[in-house]
Amino acid sequence: ADGSIVVHEYGGGAENRFTAAFNAQELDKAVEMISDAARKSGSIGSAGQLEEYKKKLKTNANYRNEQWQEFVERKKLERRVLPNGAQLHSVRYTYQYITKVAGGYVRTFDSGKIEKFNDAGKLVRISDKNNNFIELSYGKDGHLQKLVDNFNRKIFFVFNNQGLLEKLTGESGKMAMYGYNQIGQLIRSQDVDGNVYTYKYDKRHNMIEIGYQDKTTLAMTYYGPERHDNIKSVKDRDGTVTEYGYDTDKSDPNHYSVSVKIKAPDGKQISKNSYEYFIKRKADGEEWTYKMITNLDGDRTETVYNDASLPVSIKHGAEETTFEYDNKGHVTKKVTSGEVTELTYDPKVSKVSKVVQYPKGNKKEATWSIFQYDEKGNLVFAKNSKNRGVKLLYDLNGRIKTLIDQNKRQINFKYNENSKPVEISDPALGTITVSYKNTGEIHKVESKAGRKIALEVTAAFQNLLEIIRPAGVNLSF
Numbered sequence: 001a002d003g004s005i006v007v008h009e010y011g012g013g014a015e016n017r018f019t020a021a022f023n024a025q026e027l028d029k030a031v032e033m034i035s036d037a038a039r040k041s042g043s044i045g046s047a048g049q050l051e052e053y054k055k056k057l058k059t060n061a062n063y064r065n066e067q068w069q070e071f072v073e074r075k076k077l078e079r080r081v082l083p084n085g086a087q088l089h090s091v092r093y094t095y096q097y098i099t100k101v102a103g104g105y106v107r108t109f110d111s112g113k114i115e116k117f118n119d120a121g122k123l124v125r126i127s128d129k130n131n132n133f134i135e136l137s138y139g140k141d142g143h144l145q146k147l148v149d150n151f152n153r154k155i156f157f158v159f160n161n162q163g164l165l166e167k168l169t170g171e172s173g174k175m176a177m178y179g180y181n182q183i184g185q186l187i188r189s190q191d192v193d194g195n196v197y198t199y200k201y202d203k204r205h206n207m208i209e210i211g212y213q214d215k216t217t218l219a220m221t222y223y224g225p226e227r228h229d230n231i232k233s234v235k236d237r238d239g240t241v242t243e244y245g246y247d248t249d250k251s252d253p254n255h256y257s258v259s260v261k262i263k264a265p266d267g268k269q270i271s272k273n274s275y276e277y278f279i280k281r282k283a284d285g286e287e288w289t290y291k292m293i294t295n296l297d298g299d300r301t302e303t304v305y306n307d308a309s310l311p312v313s314i315k316h317g318a319e320e321t322t323f324e325y326d327n328k329g330h331v332t333k334k335v336t337s338g339e340v341t342e343l344t345y346d347p348k349v350s351k352v353s354k355v356v357q358y359p360k361g362n363k364k365e366a367t368w369s370i371f372q373y374d375e376k377g378n379l380v381f382a383k384n385s386k387n388r389g390v391k392l393l394y395d396l397n398g399r400i401k402t403l404i405d406q407n408k409r410q411i412n413f414k415y416n417e418n419s420k421p422v423e424i425s426d427p428a429l430g431t432i433t434v435s436y437k438n439t440g441e442i443h444k445v446e447s448k449a450g451r452k453i454a455l456e457v458t459a460a461f462q463n464l465l466e467i468i469r470p471a472g473v474n475l476s477f
Contacts, residue, residue, distance in 0.1 A: 003019075003020065003023070003026050003030075003080070003082070004017050004018060004019045004020075004061075004088065004284070005017070005018040005082075005088050005098050005105070006018075006065055007098075007107065010123075015062065016090055016092050016093065017061065017090065017092070017286055018088035018089060018090045018096075018097070018098045019088055019089065019090070019284065019286075020086070020087070020088050020089075024283070027058065027283075027284055027285075028058075030057075030064065030068070031054050031057045031058050031064070033077060034057055034064065034067050034068055034071065034077070035050060035053060035054050035057065037071040037076040037077050038053060038067070038071070040076070041071075041074070041076055057285075058285060059281060059285045060281075060285050060287075061282075061284055061285035061286040061287070062286075062287075063285075064285060082100040083100065084100050084101055084102055085099070085100065085101075086099070086100040087099045087100075091308040091310075091328065091329035092308060092309055094109060094110045094111065094328075094329060095109075095110040095328035095329050095330075095350070096108060096109045096110060103118065103119060104116060104117045104118040104119050104124070105117040105121070110328060110329075110350045111128075111350070111351075111377065112128055112129040112349065112376065112377045113126065113127070113128050114126070114127050114128070120142070122136075122138060122142070123136055124136050124137070124138075128376075128398065129375075129376035129377055129398070130376050130378070130394070130396070130397050130398025131150060131396060131397060131398075132149070132150050132397055132398065133149065133150045134147060134148070134149045134150075135147070135148050135149075141159070141163070143157065143159045143163065144157045145157055150397070151417055151418070151419070153170075153171050153417075153418070154170070154171070155168060155169065155170045156168070156169045156170075160180070162180060162184050164178070164180050164184060164186075165178055166178055166179075170192070172438045174192040175190075175192060176189070176190060176191050176192050177189065177190045178190075183205075185199070185201050185205065186199050187199050187200075192439075193439070195212075195213060196213055197210060197211060197212060197213075198210070198211035199211070202222070204222070204225075204229060206220070206222045206229055207220060208220050208221070208222075212237065216237040217235075217237065218234065218235070218236060218237055219234070219235040220232075220233065220234050220235075221233045223246070227246055230244065230246055231244050232244055238265065239264075239265030240262065240263070240264060240265060241262070241263045241265075242260060242261070242262050242263075243260070243261045243262075243263070244258060244259065244260055245258070245259040245260075245261075246258055246259075247259070254278065254279035254280065254281075254287075255276075255277070255278050255279070256276075256277055256279075257274055257275060257276040257277065258274065258275045258277075259272075259273070259274045259275075260272075260273045260274070260275070261273075271296075271297055272297060273294070273295060273296045273297065274293075274294070274295045275292065275293075275294050275295075276292065276293040276294075276295075277289055277291075277292055278290045278291040278292070280307070282307055288305065288307055288308075288309050289305055289309065290304065290305060291303065291304050291305070292305075299316075300316070300317070301314065301315065301316045302314070302315040302316075303315075306325070308325075308329055310323070310325055310329055311323055312324075318337075319336065319337050320336075320337065321334065321335065321336045322334070322335045323335075326345070328350060330343070330345055330350070331343055332344075332345075335360070336360075337360070338359060338360055339357060339358070339359060339360060340357070340358055340359075340360055340363075341355065341356070341357045341470075342355070342356045342357075343355050343356075343471075346371075346372075346373055348373075348375070349373045349375075349376075349377040351371070351373055351377060351379075351471070352371055352470075352471035353370065353371055353372070353373075354368065354369070354370050354371070355368065355369045355470040355471055356368045357470070366385075367384070367385045367386070368384065368385045369382065369383070369384040369385070369467065369468075369470045369471065370382070370383055370384075371468070371471050374394075376394075376398060378392070378394050378398055379392055379468065380392055380393075380394075382467045382468055382471075383467070384467055384470075387406065388405070388406050388463060388466065388467050389405065389406040389467070390403060390404065390405045390406070390463065390464050390467055390468075391403075391404045391405075392404075395415075397419070399413070399415055399419060400413055401413055403460060403464060405460060405463050405464070406463075409426070409456065409459075409460055410426065410427055410428075411424065411425070411426055411456075411457055411460050412424070412425045412426075412427070413425075416436070418436075418440065420434070420436055420440070421434060422434050422435070422436075424457055426449075426453055426456050426457065429449045429452060429453040429456060430447060430448055430449030430453050431447065431448075431449070431453075432445060432446070432447040432449075432453060432454065432457065433445070433446045433447065
């Protein structure tokens with residue numbers, strides 16, 4: 001509506017909003033267009049209703065998008081098309097941006113990962129700098145049909161005549177199946193291991209029970225519409241009950257809390273927690289949690305966030321930790337009651353290049369770690385002030401091929417078609433061979449070198465993790 005792009009993240013479905021620099025005129029224009037469509041369709045009556053409607057559109061970005069989408073689907077408004085080359089940004093999770101291109105959109109992550117979408121907004125490709133990719137293709141009905149990766153591993157999707165996912169078929173004949181009732185509610189599923197689950201619902205379409213093969217159940221109850229059908233209780237398979245309560249500040253709708261009580265099967269309370277939220281809104285109406293107070297069985301923590309949803313201070317008892325960030329949302333400084341951590345980033349790959357830690361007020365006792373990367377963003381060298389170091393070599397898919405540490409200990413890796421290590425070798429000691437079941441689980445681990453090579457490999461990994469821990473580097477094995 002206002003020129004922003006909203007990405008619905010897979011998994012939890014969180015909405016990630018990408019925007020250009022805030023433009024009040026664009027916002028006002030969107031509000032007027034939606035209001036005019038609502039008035040012409042008869043949704044708005046009096047002048048007072050119209051003003052309230054406009055106010056809500058202007059101050060609530062999610063509501064504005066929902067209303068825009070509704071009128072687009074009803075053919076009352078035309079879908080907005082961004083010009084090719086337009087670029088919008090987000091730092092909600094990590095720094096990332098979306099570029100409008102011919103045929104769709106390209107989402108670029110700080111890590112180098114790229115997601116491509118078609119003009120309909122459907123995800124069609126995920127790739128990284130190591131030539132790894134996943135491609136998604138769709139049928140004429142718009143439903144996902146096939147997923148394939150750079151190792152030619154595939155998953156096929158079948159939808160029923162209700163437009164709902166009915167079957168997934170993967171490698172080695174693995175299959176998951178889903179069954180629905182006449183109104184489209186999931187009532188039965190079977191996973192790739194053959195486990196069957198059943199599902200039941202109330203009259204308001206809330207799921208109230210999950211049934212398991214051992215005849216145990218997970219049961220849920222809900223509040224009514226006055227509390228937005230929020231979850232009220234969950235009775236676990238072992239009889240443990242979790243109860244939820246909700247409270248909104250009558251004088252401030254942007255301040256609310258959630259209470260969570262856990263009771264044993266005999267009804268005795270074993271835990272009591274609360275989560276208090278304070279919400280703020282940006283100029284374009286997008287909201288974020290400004291402050292959250294958690295109380296976990298009497299243990300209180302208060303966290304304050306900036307408008308990118310990044311914590312700037314965490315208070316726990318008498319202790320306080322503060323954070324500073326660069327314009328890409330990278331932590332550049334962390335200060336606790338006793339220690340300061342400063343981080344510097346490699347501008348080419350946006351990853352940590354140096355970490356310095358020192359006691360608060362005494363920088364002379366600083367320890368440090370440095371990190372170097374190749375053009376694909378793979379860590380190739382790391383060293384710290386304790387004289388520990390490691391060098392890493394990679395294969396074409398970004399998997400570690402060789403590890404060499406400060407003691408010149410060398411560990412080599414070979415992988416199968418599923419990127420699982422099948423050989424781990426130390427030229428001085430021998431080789432560990434790993435075999436797998438069709439399910440991907442480890443079947444057997446063998447080595448003629450015995451326990452000694454296992455200890456050496458473990459020591460090499462512990463050394464590696466010790467060196468990279470300050471930077472939070474993710475590695476591919």
